Amino acid sequence: xxxxxxxSETTQDRILEMDLSAELKHGVVVSNLxxxxxxxxxxxxxxxxxLAIAGMLHDIGKLKLEGYxxxxxxxxxxxxxxxxxxxxxxxxxxxxxxxxxxxxVLESILYHHENFDGSGYPSNRSGKDIPMGARILRVCxxxxxxxxxxxxxxxxxxxxxxxxxxxxxxxxDMQVFLAFQRVIHKGGNYGIKKETGYRxxxxxxxxxxxx
Ligand SMILES: [Fe+2]
Numbered sequence: 001x002x003x004x005x006x007x008s009e010t011t012q013d014r015i016l017e018m019d020l021s022a023e024l025k026h027g028v029v030v031s032n033l034x035x036x037x038x039x040x041x042x043x044x045x046x047x048x049x050x051l052a053i054a055g056m057l058h059d060i061g062k063l064k065l066e067g068y069x070x071x072x073x074x075x076x077x078x079x080x081x082x083x084x085x086x087x088x089x090x091x092x093x094x095x096x097x098x099x100x101x102x103x104x105v106l107e108s109i110l111y112h113h114e115n116f117d118g119s120g121y122p123s124n125r126s127g128k129d130i131p132m133g134a135r136i137l138r139v140c141x142x143x144x145x146x147x148x149x150x151x152x153x154x155x156x157x158x159x160x161x162x163x164x165x166x167x168x169x170x171x172x173d174m175q176v177f178l179a180f181q182r183v184i185h186k187g188g189n190y191g192i193k194k195e196t197g198y199r200x201x202x203x204x205x206x207x208x209x210x211x
Contacts (some may be wrong), residue, residue, distance in 0.1 A: 108133030
């Protein structure tokens with residue numbers, strides 16, 4: 001307990017800064033990948049673009065978890081914290097709901113941790129009751145998370161990421177997963193290091209003319 005209290009503000013700031021940087025990179029990757037998966041599924045340009053926005057913002061609710069981002073391993077209230085972390089999709093929805101975003105973007109964010117078999121959160125929705133945008137984000141989010149360096153492990157190789165995802169296929173809409181696999185196998189140029197996974201020029205940046 002003492003050691004947690006003694007962490008200096010400077011140290012806490014540094015930890016938080018590193019996490020924010022990783023979160024931003026993660027958002028860009030999910031955004032670009034979600035756009036391409038939506039395109040592969042034959043969705044219209046407007047919907048693809050909404051997915052790019054939702055992908056960038058999907059974890060914004062974590063901003064309200066900053067007290068938990070710092071030193072949570074030492075906190076004795078681990079179970080309570082986990083419950084709180086699981087609120088981030090709802091918190092994200094709350095942050096954005098009066099900011100002019102479409103229902104499509106808001107629902108994609110609210111349900112991006114729902115699993116296809118009904119084991120996710122916050123509402124235990126299953127199958128087609130989960131909005132399509134959220135089903136797409138679910139797949140892209142997991143891929144991006146496993147494909148990037150984390151403080152506690154290095155980025156996994158692409159084959160390993162796909163193998164782990166297939167092990168957890170119950171979480172995903174198969175139609176979305178197959179489209180995602182096709183996108184990944186096409187390769188491209190992207191925000192993840194080349195040898196690890198999928199890259200592209202970005203749909204949420206100026207690179208291809210999109211805002
Ligand atoms: Fe999330």
